[in-house]
Amino acid sequence: MTPAPAPAPVPLSGPRFQTDPAALYREMRREHGSVAPVLLDGDIPAWLVLGYRELHQVTGDPVLFSRDSELWNQWPNIPADWPLLPMIGHKQPSILYTVGERHRERAAMISDALEAVDPFELRSLTEKFADELIDAVCAKGETDLVADYAALLPVRVLALLYGFAEEQGPGLVTALNDMIDGRDRAIAGQTHLATSMAQLLADRKAEPANDVVSRMLADSGGFTDEEIAQDLMVMMAAGHQPTADWIGNSLRLMLTDERFAASLFGGRNSVAEAMNEVLWEDTPTQNVAGRWASRDTQLGGRRVRAGDLLLLGLQGANNDPQVRIDGAALTGGNNAHFSFGHGEHRCPFPAQEIAEVIARTGIEVVLDRLPDIDLALPAGSLARRPSPWLRGLTELPVKFTPIPALGGSPA
Known part of the structure; x- marks a missing residue:
């Protein structure tokens, strides 16, 4: 037969x-x-x-x-x-393709630099930028929470943590988003990020500060400027887009699933539950x-x-x-998902914690500032990125009662 x-x-x-x-x-x-x-x-x-x-x-x-x-x-x-x-590099010098003891040394350098981030400063920075982004749209009564919010927030926070000046944030936002979705603009975005990172390293070698880049440069492992710059670009890209998608996917879940309705009217316990469910059911990576x-x-x-x-x-x-x-899925507080990877090449624990603080704070600011928020389109018509690698919304249009800005200039 x-x-x-x-x-x-x-x-x-x-x-x-x-x-x-x-x-x-x-x-x-x-x-x-x-x-x-x-x-x-x-x-x-x-x-x-x-x-x-x-x-x-x-x-x-x-x-x-x-x-x-x-x-x-x-x-x-x-x-x-x-x-x-x-994505699948050939002779790339970043930590993604380093193996053995050298990888463990580089991973330790990155973890130490990120672990030193003050969690209170991190939340404060996230709230600041989140409020500025909401201020820019809150009087309109409608917005796209992907294009106008989630796709802009994580990199603004990460840029300041790493050591960039605040005025460099918008340019880095454009560069990172072009690298992900820009196609013809991807090379220009990558060039802008690499040039900016090289200049930041030169500035911090001349004048160290209390930031991630300075701590990486101060490491005693003997890493070259090229190694550090490559790792910083990997950290920036890996920290931005998945976190932006985590925010967008979690807000979509909370706006479309009645189990999370209480969170839209003042409750906050369900925010963490929604975020964890997304990591099981709709993970960004x-x-x-x-x-x-x-x-x-x-x-x-x-x-x-x-x-x-x-x-x-x-x-x-x-x-x-x-x-x-x-x-x-075994979601209720169960973190045995693979969304951050596993083993020695997983996302470093301090990076996971930073992403969680940015995502959760970003979601909470939306719910605090726009308490009657609702989808402006049927849930089934929301567009997704057509990618087997990263899963995120390309739009999340919402409507709400217009409110005045808190003050200050929009981002």
Whole structure:
């Protein structure tokens, strides 16, 4: 009897990542199991790790599943203009592609620099910028909470924490958003960020201050300016867009789900619950590239060859039936999701804490300032970013009773 042909690899693109990725992940798991063959742009093969247990194994074994992109067996097939090169780097000097002891040293430098951020200062800065952004729209009675708020807030806060002058914030906002969504403007955005970061390093070497950049420069690990600049750009990009999407996705949930209605009328206990549910069900970072097998191995019943690329299916793992009860995630205070990664290459704990403070404060300011806020469009018509990597709204139009600004000049 002739065996049935194996299911074809799944293209990691298309509208379903925008409309219903959860259903797509379920189908992939049903057809392929916990490790699914996928095709990246240009039909480049990779594995998408969808199983919770398998993802834990991959992220917990940095020797077998390395972060060293030089191991990739597909480099001969990658054209110079491949669109995913900025994400899957070749000979990049940032911490993302550093392995072993040097990675641990760089991760410790970053964690120490971020851990020294004063939590009261962080919340105060976030409230300040959030109030300015609300002041700019509160008299209109309507706004887009993505374009006019969530997409502007995190980088303004991070810029000051890192050491940038406040007047540089708007330019950095534009550069970061161009890098994510600008396509033709992405290179210009990356150039602006790199030039600004290099100048900041030079300024802080000449005149240290109480900021993240100065603390990184003062580290005794002997890191070069290029290493520090690259890590700062990674931190800025990784801290901005996922946090902006965390704000947008959480506000969408609270505005569309009656379980969180009390929070819209003065309660605050549900804000943290909504944010945690988003990390389980609608996480901003859906899939991450990646890990490379350092030798032939087995994973989830698949034969993985040395040099194969494995993509971390964070949302797929969060949706794994093994960690759900009757289809529901173990959300109520349970933080065992993969939304911040796992293992030594996970998002540093101080960075997670900073993102949570910015997101929660940003949400609370909206609910405090605009207590009768409501969606201006049907929930089902809200547009999402068509990306298999980052999941966020491209719009969140709302209406509310116009109110006067608190004062001061808008951001």
